[in-house]
Amino acid sequence: MFVIGERINGMFDDVKRAIQEHDPAPIQELARRQVAGGANALDINVGPASKDKLGTMQWLVEVSQEAVDVPLCLDTTNAEVMRAGLEACEGNAIINSTTGEEERMAAILPLAAEFNCPLIGLTIDAEGVPRDADGRMEIALRLVSACMEQGISISDLYIDAVILPVNALQQVPQEVLMTIRMCKALSDPPPNTIIGLSNVSQGTVYRELLNRTCLVMALANGLDAAIVDPLDDKLMEAAIAAEVLLNRNIYCDDFIKAYRK
Amino acid sequence: MPFTIPKERWTAQVQTTTIGAPEADGGTRTSTVTVGGEQTLPFLHFEGETPNPPVIAIEVLDEAPTGWPEPLLKHYQEVLGDPAAWAQKAVAEFGADMICLRLVSANPDGTNASADDCAETIQSVLKAVGVPLIIWGCGDDDKDNEIMPFCSQAAAGERCVLGSATQDNYKTICASALADGHLIVNESPLDINIQKQVNILVTDMGMDLNDIIMYQITGALGYGVEYAYSILERTRLAALGGDKMLQMPMLSIVGSEAWRVKEAWQSEEEAPEWGPLDKRGIMWEVATASLFLHAGTDILVMWHPEAVARLHDLIAELIASPQA
Numbered sequence: 001m002f003v004i005g006e007r008i009n010g011m012f013d014d015v016k017r018a019i020q021e022h023d024p025a026p027i028q029e030l031a032r033r034q035v036a037g038g039a040n041a042l043d044i045n046v047g048p049a050s051k052d053k054l055g056t057m058q059w060l061v062e063v064s065q066e067a068v069d070v071p072l073c074l075d076t077t078n079a080e081v082m083r084a085g086l087e088a089c090e091g092n093a094i095i096n097s098t099t100g101e102e103e104r105m106a107a108i109l110p111l112a113a114e115f116n117c118p119l120i121g122l123t124i125d126a127e128g129v130p131r132d133a134d135g136r137m138e139i140a141l142r143l144v145s146a147c148m149e150q151g152i153s154i155s156d157l158y159i160d161a162v163i164l165p166v167n168a169l170q171q172v173p174q175e176v177l178m179t180i181r182m183c184k185a186l187s188d189p190p191p192n193t194i195i196g197l198s199n200v201s202q203g204t205v206y207r208e209l210l211n212r213t214c215l216v217m218a219l220a221n222g223l224d225a226a227i228v229d230p231l232d233d234k235l236m237e238a239a240i241a242a243e244v245l246l247n248r249n250i251y252c253d254d255f256i257k258a259y260r261k
Numbered sequence: 262m263p264f265t266i267p268k269e270r271w272t273a274q275v276q277t278t279t280i281g282a283p284e285a286d287g288g289t290r291t292s293t294v295t296v297g298g299e300q301t302l303p304f305l306h307f308e309g310e311t312p313n314p315p316v317i318a319i320e321v322l323d324e325a326p327t328g329w330p331e332p333l334l335k336h337y338q339e340v341l342g343d344p345a346a347w348a349q350k351a352v353a354e355f356g357a358d359m360i361c362l363r364l365v366s367a368n369p370d371g372t373n374a375s376a377d378d379c380a381e382t383i384q385s386v387l388k389a390v391g392v393p394l395i396i397w398g399c400g401d402d403d404k405d406n407e408i409m410p411f412c413s414q415a416a417a418g419e420r421c422v423l424g425s426a427t428q429d430n431y432k433t434i435c436a437s438a439l440a441d442g443h444l445i446v447n448e449s450p451l452d453i454n455i456q457k458q459v460n461i462l463v464t465d466m467g468m469d470l471n472d473i474i475m476y477q478i479t480g481a482l483g484y485g486v487e488y489a490y491s492i493l494e495r496t497r498l499a500a501l502g503g504d505k506m507l508q509m510p511m512l513s514i515v516g517s518e519a520w521r522v523k524e525a526w527q528s529e530e531e532a533p534e535w536g537p538l539d540k541r542g543i544m545w546e547v548a549t550a551s552l553f554l555h556a557g558t559d560i561l562v563m564w565h566p567e568a569v570a571r572l573h574d575l576i577a578e579l580i581a582s583p584q585a
Contacts, residue, residue, distance in 0.1 A: 249504065250453055250504055250507060251454045252454045252457035252461060252506070254461045254462075257465075258461050258504075261461070261505060261506060
């Protein structure tokens with residue numbers, strides 16, 4: 001599983017404070033800890049409160065890449081902020097994200113082509129998040145076609161079937177799981193699949209339990225990548241065990257240690 | 262309609278490892294061996310590079326073997342019991358890239374040679390040849406733990422490969438290798454899970470991933486070798502897929518396995534339908550070795566000079582085959 005660490009997000013108080021105080025230390029500490037915890041890439045989100053979104057994005061990119069050497073997953077819906085982030089990135093970047101709306105795709109897809117980087121596509125359109133897997137697949141197909149038209153390799157496309165809080169919409173997780181399965185039949189090679197995991201447990205009491213159970217279920221359905229909290233040891237260990245059980249990693253007695261080495 | 266060869270996209274490659282230390286690096290080797298670095302399955306040049314061709318180590322025993330068949334014996338007759346001369350002949354006449362010195366004399370059920378005797382043998386072989394050495398104990402855990410620290414020290418700084426670490430016995434050999442700047446062979450009983458576990462155990466002791474060679478106990482052609490092939494191939498697939506704990510180069514022991522089977526040594530009187538004895542063992546060793554080569558082995562440990570020559574030719578041919 002390709003792990004994208006979610007913690008550098010202005011939504012979290014520690015990150016918000018660091019942004020306000022322009023203090024790189026907490027950001028860099030989070031970057032290092034997430035990579036040590038197993039992150040293959042780091043999500044960078046300026047958060048809702050930031051006033052200078054463009055400048056903040058650039059600053060977060062700059063300070064993060066001083067600390068770690070993994071791809072940065074630039075998390076914004078604003079094409080200008082995205083471009084600023086992409087230009088600030090010295091290493092590899094991942095675009096997070098576009099939706100299936102024509103307008104959004106027209107703004108974001110050319111950036112993926114120009115900067116030659118992977119792209120996350122949310123199964124959302126002008127009417128919002130579809131109710132079921134079929135609706136999600138329609139949008140996924142639209143994303144695949146649009147990428148093909150722009151010359152973006154489908155292996156660089158990550159379809160995010162948009163998981164929603166289980167306490168509000170309990171029927172959604174199974175529709176997302178079905179979408180993850182169905183995506184593999186969309187094209188050859190198929191797009192990758194990803195979820196923004198923590199959304200599933202928003203507002204619930206047993207957040208960590210729901211997160212890791214959902215992740216294991218998604219992996220069993222073929223999930224390739226996830227935006228998660230890599231500092232959650234139990235979550236990471238559940239994912240590592242799931243990948244052994246799915247024969248994606250070779251078993252050995254110390255399989256957790258082997259994965260983390 | 263034009264045909265396009267489907268290509269696999271691998272995310273990782275086999276580790277590159279250099280064996281033997283020349284004078285500039287604190288040793289006395291006049292040649293070194295670099296193995297690994299493959300970016301694809303063996304010899305699929307259209308998919309990725311094989312920067313370092315597989316190499317052949319000729320095995321040298323530190324005392325005269327018993328029961329060797331004539332076709333093998335005749336090439337080594339005058340050097341048996343003299344490991345330095347044996348090694349010299351293997352390099353000068355038979356083109357060995359490396360020497361695999363096996364300290365059979367240490368076996369407590371046999372000669373029971375002392376640690377000092379073994380250390381002396383190692384020094385004499387190091388003096389006799391300039392190629393890198395693989396130094397292998399006698400196979401008795403307790404005795405090997407007794408002799409290996411001395412053997413390792415006798416070759417300190419030469420960047421030899423010490424064999425072998427197993428799941429139940431790895432600490433002494435690992436500590437010796439770390440202390441004296443050697444690599445180690447991690448051995449597993451034809452089990453990919455145990456191979457991975459041994460690799461973790463030795464890295465926990467501080468062994469660098471680059472200083473490990475993997476070895477699965479295999480058999481010879483006709484004796485379950487298909488299973489060995491599948492284990493080696495699966496290991497290589499895991500390496501190319503990004504499993505760091507299985508990315509080390511692989512070693513296969515061919516000579517002793519091939520010549521152990523009755524097809525290699527049974528007399529023509531006993532088995533006339535099998536054809537001439539002086540060809541059979543060689544063919545068995547060649548077939549077994551080429552099979553491991555195709556499974557991904559980087560180091561072949563061999564016996565018969567003619568089999569070695571055939572494999573050298575085969576490796577050269579496979580490496581030179583059209584690049585895309």
